[in-house]
Amino acid sequence: PSRVRAFLKIQEGCNNYCAYCIIPYARGPLRSRDAEKVLAEAQKLVAEGYREIVLTGIHTGAYGQDRPGGPDLAELVERVSRIPGLLRLRLSSVEPLDVSEKLLAVMSSRPNVCRHLHIPLQSGDDEILARMRRRYDTAWFRRLVARVRETLPGVAITTDVMVGFPGETEEHFRHTYNFVREMRFSRLHVFKFSPRPGTPAAAFPAQVGAAVKEERSRRMIALGEELARAFAAGHLGMALTVLVEEKVAKGSNGDLYTGLTDNYLRVTFPADGEDLVGHLVVVKIKEVAGAELKGIMEEDLG
Numbered sequence: 001p002s003r004v005r006a007f008l009k010i011q012e013g014c015n016n017y018c019a020y021c022i023i024p025y026a027r028g029p030l031r032s033r034d035a036e037k038v039l040a041e042a043q044k045l046v047a048e049g050y051r052e053i054v055l056t057g058i059h060t061g062a063y064g065q066d067r068p069g070g071p072d073l074a075e076l077v078e079r080v081s082r083i084p085g086l087l088r089l090r091l092s093s094v095e096p097l098d099v100s101e102k103l104l105a106v107m108s109s110r111p112n113v114c115r116h117l118h119i120p121l122q123s124g125d126d127e128i129l130a131r132m133r134r135r136y137d138t139a140w141f142r143r144l145v146a147r148v149r150e151t152l153p154g155v156a157i158t159t160d161v162m163v164g165f166p167g168e169t170e171e172h173f174r175h176t177y178n179f180v181r182e183m184r185f186s187r188l189h190v191f192k193f194s195p196r197p198g199t200p201a202a203a204f205p206a207q208v209g210a211a212v213k214e215e216r217s218r219r220m221i222a223l224g225e226e227l228a229r230a231f232a233a234g235h236l237g238m239a240l241t242v243l244v245e246e247k248v249a250k251g252s253n254g255d256l257y258t259g260l261t262d263n264y265l266r267v268t269f270p271a272d273g274e275d276l277v278g279h280l281v282v283v284k285i286k287e288v289a290g291a292e293l294k295g296i297m298e299e300d301l302g
Contacts, residue, residue: 003049003050003277003278004050004051004052004243004244004245004246004259004277004278005050005051005052005053005054005090005243005245006045006050006052006053006054007053007054007056007092008038008041008042008045008053008054008055008056009033009056009057010032010033010038010055010056010057010060010063010076011030011031011032011033011057011058011059011060011062011063012027012028012030012031012057012058013027013028013029013030013031013058013059014027014029014030014058014059014062015029015030015059015062016059016095016133016135017133018122018132018133018134019131019132019133019199019200019201019204020132020162020165020193020196020199020201021196021199022196022198022199023058025198025199027058029066030059030062030065030066031066032062032063032064032065032066032067032070035064035070035071035075035076035079038076038080039079039080039083042080042083042086043083046083046084046085046086047085049278051086051087051088051243051278051280052086052087052088052089052090052114052243053080053086053088053089053090054089054090054091054092055076055077055080055089055090055091055092056092057092059095059098060073060091060092060093060094060098061073061094061095061097061098061099061103062095062098063076064076072102073094073098073103074100074102074103074105074106075106077089077091077103077106077107077110077113078106078110081106081110081112081113082110086112087112087243087280088112088113088114088243088262089110089112089113089114090113090114090116090262091114091116091117091118092118093118093119093120093160094117094118094119095119095120096119096120096121096136096140096141096144097135097136099117099119099144099148101147104147104148104151104152105151107151107152108151108152114262114263114264115152115153115154115155115156115262115263116155116156116158116262116263116264117148117152117155117156117157117158118157118158118159118160119144119145119148119157119158119159120159120160121141121159121160121161121179121180121183121185122134122160122161122162123161123162123165123168123172123176124138124161124175124176124177124178124179124180124183125138125168125172125173125175125176125179126138127167127172128165128167128168128172128176131165131166131167131201131204132162132165132201133200138175138179141183142182142183145157145183154263155263156186156187156231156263156264156265157183157184157185157186158185158186158187158188158189158264159180159183159185159187159188159189160188160189160190160191161176161180161188161189161190161191161220161224162190162191162192162193163176163190163191163192163193163213163216163217163220164192164193164208164212164213164216164217165193165201165208166193166201166204166205166206166207166208167204167205167206167208168193168208168216173216176220177219177220177223180220180223180224180227181223181227184227184230184231185224185227186227186228186231186263186264187224187227187228187231187264187291188220188221188223188224188227188228190217190220190221190224192213192214192216192217193208193213195207225290225291228290228291229288229290229291231265231291232265232288232290232291232292232293233288235261235265235285235288235293236285236286236287236288236293237284237285238284238285239282239283239284239285239298240261240265240267240282240283240285240293240295241261241262241280241281241282241283241301242259242260242261242267242269242280242281242282242283243259243260243261243262243278243279243280244257244258244259244276244277244278244279244280244281245258245259245260245277246258246259246277247275247276247277248268254270254271254272255270255271255272256268256269256270257269257270257271257276257277259281265291265292265293266291266292266293267283267285267292267293267294267295268292268293268294268295269281269283269294269295269296269297270296270297271297276300279300279301279302280300280301280302281297281298281299281300281301282297282298282299282301283295283296283297283298284296284297284298
């Protein structure tokens with residue numbers, strides 16, 4: 001809507017069949033779009049003036065698995081990132097098992113690919129992960145996060161966490177809470193389990209009461225806010241490159257703009273002169289306001 005960032009869907013459906021999820025039943029199996037059509041649409045978006053493209057899907061990381069011999073997600077990212085005029089390429093949610101060494105290598109080698117991965121955790125308790133039919137445990141996830149941070153210094157790792165899955169005790173929740181804190185995610189999306197008719201989890205015993213789910217959700221959201229503030233505060237005093245999304249206010253001392261860094265930090269700053277929407281600018285961070293940053297523009301990169 002701002003004409004700065006466009007979302008480009010590259011696949012539909014999912015083959016994972018997690019116990020709580022209706023998507024494989026409602027949307028069907030994995031179906032990847034033809035790579036040439038994706039590239040053509042991306043080129044069209046850039047020609048229309050969009051400066052950032054976000055590759056999205058239901059199971060984005062599985063792109064290409066249903067097209068033997070064709071490009072996988074890493075290869076598609078490489079090809080899209082080379083489109084002339086594309087300032088930034090961002091990925092939407094990528095399942096943990098799909099964050100490959102090949103994908104990380106592409107992300108680290110292409111300067112316009114954003115240092116941001118949304119990797120859904122769902123639970124930080126191994127017993128609950130198994131019940132959810134997630135195909136990893138916390139030890140594996142911990143190693144993945146360490147590898148991502150080693151490869152992409154300064155990366156923002158955001159995640160999804162579900163509370164109140166059937167059978168989740170206070171001890172299970174405490175394991176998740178402590179694991180989320182240990183992983184130092186830069187942002188959390190917290191969901192309360194909601195039974196979807198037709199999914200295995202809807203019929204699981206030991207359903208968690210609404211009041212308990214609400215209380216656990218509040219605690220997890222508060223932790224997410226704490227972690228987001230800590231991640232933002234780590235950038236105080238830095239000069240960050242910001243893609244300007246919109247002008248949020250006009251004033252006698254200059255207009256106020258807002259935008260995102262490549263590692264998904266919201267930055268606001270004042271500036272005079274030409275309209276900066278759609279520009280890449282360098283902002284020196286002077287203040288942390290919650291999970292957002294405020295600063296002074298040092299350079300307009302165009």
